[in-house]
Amino acid sequence: MLRDRNKILIETIKRLLRRGALTNLRKIVNKTHAADLSAVFGSLAFNDQIKLFNMIKDIEKKGNLLSELDEDSSIQLIEAIALDDIVEVLEQMPSDDAADLIGRLSEEKSNAILEKMKKEGSREVENLLTYGDDTAGGIMVPDFIALKEDTTARDAIKSLQEEHLDVEMPFYLYVVDEYGKLVGVSSLRQLVVVPPDTPLKKFMETNVFSVHTNMDQEEVARIVARYDILAVPVVDDNNRLVGIVTVDDVIDIFRREATEDILKMAGAGEEFIETQSVLRSTRIRFPWLFVSCIGGVIASLIIGYFSGMLSKMVYLAAFMPVIAGMGGNVGMQSSTIVVRGLATGRINIRDIMKVVLKEISIGFILGLIYGLIISFVVEYRYSIEFLSLAVGISMACSMSLAALMGSLLPMLFARAHIDPAIATGPFVTTITDIVSVFCYFQIATFLLGI
Amino acid sequence: MLRDRNKILIETIKRLLRRGALTNLRKIVNKTHAADLSAVFGSLAFNDQIKLFNMIKDIEKKGNLLSELDEDSSIQLIEAIALDDIVEVLEQMPSDDAADLIGRLSEEKSNAILEKMKKEGSREVENLLTYGDDTAGGIMVPDFIALKEDTTARDAIKSLQEEHLDVEMPFYLYVVDEYGKLVGVSSLRQLVVVPPDTPLKKFMETNVFSVHTNMDQEEVARIVARYDILAVPVVDDNNRLVGIVTVDDVIDIFRREATEDILKMAGAGEEFIETQSVLRSTRIRFPWLFVSCIGGVIASLIIGYFSGMLSKMVYLAAFMPVIAGMGGNVGMQSSTIVVRGLATGRINIRDIMKVVLKEISIGFILGLIYGLIISFVVEYRYSIEFLSLAVGISMACSMSLAALMGSLLPMLFARAHIDPAIATGPFVTTITDIVSVFCYFQIATFLLGI
Numbered sequence: 001m002l003r004d005r006n007k008i009l010i011e012t013i014k015r016l017l018r019r020g021a022l023t024n025l026r027k028i029v030n031k032t033h034a035a036d037l038s039a040v041f042g043s044l045a046f047n048d049q050i051k052l053f054n055m056i057k058d059i060e061k062k063g064n065l066l067s068e069l070d071e072d073s074s075i076q077l078i079e080a081i082a083l084d085d086i087v088e089v090l091e092q093m094p095s096d097d098a099a100d101l102i103g104r105l106s107e108e109k110s111n112a113i114l115e116k117m118k119k120e121g122s123r124e125v126e127n128l129l130t131y132g133d134d135t136a137g138g139i140m141v142p143d144f145i146a147l148k149e150d151t152t153a154r155d156a157i158k159s160l161q162e163e164h165l166d167v168e169m170p171f172y173l174y175v176v177d178e179y180g181k182l183v184g185v186s187s188l189r190q191l192v193v194v195p196p197d198t199p200l201k202k203f204m205e206t207n208v209f210s211v212h213t214n215m216d217q218e219e220v221a222r223i224v225a226r227y228d229i230l231a232v233p234v235v236d237d238n239n240r241l242v243g244i245v246t247v248d249d250v251i252d253i254f255r256r257e258a259t260e261d262i263l264k265m266a267g268a269g270e271e272f273i274e275t276q277s278v279l280r281s282t283r284i285r286f287p288w289l290f291v292s293c294i295g296g297v298i299a300s301l302i303i304g305y306f307s308g309m310l311s312k313m314v315y316l317a318a319f320m321p322v323i324a325g326m327g328g329n330v331g332m333q334s335s336t337i338v339v340r341g342l343a344t345g346r347i348n349i350r351d352i353m354k355v356v357l358k359e360i361s362i363g364f365i366l367g368l369i370y371g372l373i374i375s376f377v378v379e380y381r382y383s384i385e386f387l388s389l390a391v392g393i394s395m396a397c398s399m400s401l402a403a404l405m406g407s408l409l410p411m412l413f414a415r416a417h418i419d420p421a422i423a424t425g426p427f428v429t430t431i432t433d434i435v436s437v438f439c440y441f442q443i444a445t446f447l448l449g450i
Numbered sequence: 451m452l453r454d455r456n457k458i459l460i461e462t463i464k465r466l467l468r469r470g471a472l473t474n475l476r477k478i479v480n481k482t483h484a485a486d487l488s489a490v491f492g493s494l495a496f497n498d499q500i501k502l503f504n505m506i507k508d509i510e511k512k513g514n515l516l517s518e519l520d521e522d523s524s525i526q527l528i529e530a531i532a533l534d535d536i537v538e539v540l541e542q543m544p545s546d547d548a549a550d551l552i553g554r555l556s557e558e559k560s561n562a563i564l565e566k567m568k569k570e571g572s573r574e575v576e577n578l579l580t581y582g583d584d585t586a587g588g589i590m591v592p593d594f595i596a597l598k599e600d601t602t603a604r605d606a607i608k609s610l611q612e613e614h615l616d617v618e619m620p621f622y623l624y625v626v627d628e629y630g631k632l633v634g635v636s637s638l639r640q641l642v643v644v645p646p647d648t649p650l651k652k653f654m655e656t657n658v659f660s661v662h663t664n665m666d667q668e669e670v671a672r673i674v675a676r677y678d679i680l681a682v683p684v685v686d687d688n689n690r691l692v693g694i695v696t697v698d699d700v701i702d703i704f705r706r707e708a709t710e711d712i713l714k715m716a717g718a719g720e721e722f723i724e725t726q727s728v729l730r731s732t733r734i735r736f737p738w739l740f741v742s743c744i745g746g747v748i749a750s751l752i753i754g755y756f757s758g759m760l761s762k763m764v765y766l767a768a769f770m771p772v773i774a775g776m777g778g779n780v781g782m783q784s785s786t787i788v789v790r791g792l793a794t795g796r797i798n799i800r801d802i803m804k805v806v807l808k809e810i811s812i813g814f815i816l817g818l819i820y821g822l823i824i825s826f827v828v829e830y831r832y833s834i835e836f837l838s839l840a841v842g843i844s845m846a847c848s849m850s851l852a853a854l855m856g857s858l859l860p861m862l863f864a865r866a867h868i869d870p871a872i873a874t875g876p877f878v879t880t881i882t883d884i885v886s887v888f889c890y891f892q893i894a895t896f897l898l899g900i
Binding site for chain 1: 483485486492520607610611621639642674676677678680697701705708711712713715716718735743749750753754765767768769772773774776779780786790794795796798801808811815823831832876883
C-alpha cells in the first residue's frame with residue numbers, strides 16, 4: 001500500500017536525519033521517486049527539507065519534486081534556494097510546470113527568475129504565463145510532434161529518432177499544413193504498422209478533436225475523459241497548433257475540481273488543503289458563515305415573534321432543532337445529488353422539472369415516515385393534545401420543502417451560470433432553518449389554537 | 451462547449467424522430483461518437499433508444515455506447531435486445547467492459563449470454579468476473595503486449611504489425627521471462643529510437659511498477675496518478691503478468707470515488723446518480739436520517755429538561771437555531787476539509803494532533819467573532835441583562851466544540867479503518883446540535899441565575 005510505503009520511508013529518513021548519516025541519506029534520496037519524496041517532505045522540518053533537496057543530484061528530479069509539493073512548501077523552498085540553482089531546475093522542467101511554479105511566486109522573485117532564464121526557455125514559459133491559469137492555454141505543454149502531411153512514415157520515424165527526443169508524450173503525431181494549422185492526427189503505432197513509404201495524409205485521421213487556448217480547463221478535461229484520448233491538441237485563434245494537454249494533467253484537474261466542489265458545498269470556499277495558515281483559513285470560511293448567521297438572526301426574529309405562544313406552551317421549543325435539523329439534512333442530500341449530478345453530466349439543466357419532482361417525492365415520503373416516528377415520540381413523552389400532530393405535520397412539511405429547495409436552487413443557479421456548488425451547504429441549511437421554524441409555529445398556532 | 455453540442459444533437463435527433471426521417475437518423479447516428487450518443491440517450495424515450503441502437507451499424511460502437519450509458523439504461527437496453535445481437539456486441543468489446551456489463555445483469559440472463567459467447571472470448575470475460583469488482587483484477591484488460599527479453603527491437607515492431615493489432619493501449623511493451631513473469635518494460639517509442647538489432651533486455655526498464663490482482667482499485671488509481679504513467683501492469687500471486695489497468699479507467703475511478711465521497715458526506719450513502727427510482731433513493735437515504743432523528747430526539751429531551759428555565763425566559767429559545775446552526779456549519783467545514791484531505795493524501799493520519807489543533811484554532815477565532823456579532827444583535831433587540839453574554843459565549847463554545855468534533859471524528863474513524871466520509875454530514879451536525887443546546891442552557895443557567 002502507498003500509505004505503508006510512505007510511512008516506512010518517512011521513518012527511515014527521519015532516523016537517518018537524527019543520526020546525521022549523510023551518505024546513506026544521499027543514497028536513499030537519489031534512489032527515491034520524486035512523487036514519493038514529496039510525500040516525505042510534508043512530514044519534515046523546513047531545514048531538513050532544504051538539506052534533502054540539495055542532496056538530489058538529478059536536476060529533473062528536483063523539478064518534479066517542486067511540482068509535486070503543495071503550494072506553500074514549494075514557494076518556501078524556492079525562496080530559500082539560490083537563484084542560479086532554481087533557474088537551472090526550472091529550465092529543465094516541462095514548461096507548463098515551470099510556468100505554474102513561477103506564477104505562484106512574488107512578482108519580484110518571478111521577474112528575477114525570468115530574466116535569468118535563457119532566452120528560448122524563458123520565452124516559452126513567458127508565453128504560457130500569458131494564458132489564464134485555468135484555461136487550455138495555461139495547462140498545455142508546447143512539446144508536441146507536428147509533421148507535414150506529405151511526410152512518409154519512414155521520415156516520421158526518423159524525425160522521432162533525431163528531433164523529438166524530449167517530447168513528454170509522443171503517442172500522437174499531429175499533422176499540420178504549411179501555415180501550422182492542424183489538419184489531422186496519427187499515432188506512433190500507425191507509423192510502424194503502415195508500409196514505410198506511405199505519406200501521413202494517406203492514413204491520418206482528419207476528424208481530430210481540438211480545443212481552443214482559452215477553453216476552461218474543466219471542459220478540456222471532460223473532453224479528454226469522454227473520448228478516452230491520451231492528449232488533446234490546443235489551437236489558437238487561427239487554428240494553429242500551439243500545444244497539447246495530456247491525460248496526466250486531466251487527472252489532476254478532475255481531482256482538484258472534485259476537491260473544490262466538495263469544499264464549496266461545505267462552505268469552505270476555495271480553501272485548498274494546501275493552506276497551512278490558520279488566519280487564511282479563517283478568512284476564507286468567514287463569509288460563508290456570515291450568510292448562515294444572518295439566516296439564524298432571521299430565524300430568531302421569527303421565534304421572537306411567536307414568543308407569546310411559546311410562553312404558553314414551552315414544550316414547543318423542544319422540537320425546533322429536530323424539525324429544522326431533519327429538514328436541513330434532507331436538503332443537503334438533495335442539493336448534493338443535484339450538484340454532483342450536474343458536475344458529472346448525469347443531470348441535465350433541461351430536466352429541471354423531472355429532477356425537482358423526484359426530489360420532492362423522496363422528501364415527502366421520508367417526511368411522512370419521520371413525521372410519524374416523531375409523533376409517536378412526542379405522544380409518548382408529553383401526550384399533550386395536538387402537540388404530536390403539530391410536530392409530525394411540521395416535520396413532513398419541513399422535509400418536503402427542504403428537498404424542493406435543495407434541488408431547485410442549484411438547478412436555478414446553474415441556469416443563471418452561477419456555480420451550483422455554492423448553493424448548497426450553509427445556503428440550503430440556512431433557508432431550511434428559517435422555513436422550518438416558520439412552518440412549525442404557523443402549524444402549531446393553527447392546531448393548538450394558541 | 452460540450453453542453454451546447456449535446457443540446458444541438460439532442461434537438462436534431464428528437465426532431466428527426468418526430469418526423470420519422472429514418473434515413474437522416476441513420477446517417478446522423480452512424481456519424482456520431484458513442485460517447486455523444488450516450489448523452490443523447492438519456493433524453494430519449496425507451497422505444498426511441500431501441501430504435502436508434504438498432505440503427506448503429508458498427509458493432510464496436512454499439513459496445514461503446516452500452517459501456518457509456520448509465521447502469522439502469524444499459525441493463526434495460528440489453529434486456530430488450532435479442533440474445534444473438536447482444537452476444538455479438540459483447541464479443542467485440544474490450545473484455546473488462548464486457549465483464550462489467552454482464553456483471554450487472556440478472557444471473558439468468560448473464561448465464562445465457564456467457565453460454566452463447568464463443569469459447570475463447572467468454573473464458574476471458576469469465577476470468578475477469580472471478581475478481582472482485584473494485585480490484586485491479588476486476589478493472590484490468592487482458593490485452594497487452596508481452597515479449598521475451600531477447601526479442602530485438604525489429605522483431606518487436608514486426609510483432610506489433612502482425613499480432614497485436616487489437617491491443618487497446620500499445621504504448622508500453624512488457625517484458626516477461628519464460629514463465630510469463632514480469633521482468634521489465636519498454637515503450638513503443640524506444641523501439642523506434644534504438645538500433646533495430648538491440649534486444650529488449652539491453653534497453654528495457656527493470657524497475658517496473660506493478661500491482662497485484664486483488665489491490666483495491668482506488669489504490670491502483672493513486673499509483674497511476676502519482677507516477678504519471680499511462681498504464682500499470684497487473685500480476686497474479688506468482689508475479690505472472692495477467693493484465694493492465696489503463697489511464698482512462700483511472701480517470702473513471704477518481705470521478706466515481708469523488709462522487710461516492712461527496713454523497714456519503716451528505717448522508718446520501720451509496721446513492722449513485724444512476725438510480726432513477728424514488729423508492730430506492732428513499733431507502734438509501736433513510737438510515738442516515740435515522741441517526742439524525744435520534745440525535746434530534748435527544749436534543750428535545752435536553753430542552754425539555756430545561757423547560758422550567760425556558761418558561762421563565764422564553765427569549766432563550768429564539769437563539770437555539772442560530773447557535774446550533776453555526777456550530778453545525780463550522781463542524782461541516784472542518785470535517786469536509788479533513789475527509790477530503792485524507793482522501794487526496796494531503797492529510798496524514800499521523801498528524802492528528804496538528805490537524806485537530808488547527809481546526810480548533812479556526813473554530814475558536816470564528817466563534818469569538820460570531821459570538822461578538824450575535825451578542826450585539828441580542829443586546830440591540832432585547833437588551834436583557836446577561837442574555838447577550840450567554841448567547842455570545844454559547845456561540846463561541848458551540849463553534850469551537852464543533853470544529854473539534856468535525857476534525858477529530860473523521861481522524862479517529864480513519865485510524866479505526868472506518869471510512870471517514872460517513873463521519874461527516876448528518877453525523878457531525880447531529881452531535882453538534884446536542885452539544886450546542888446543552889452548553890447553551892448550562893451557560894444560560896449559570897449566567898442568568900434561573
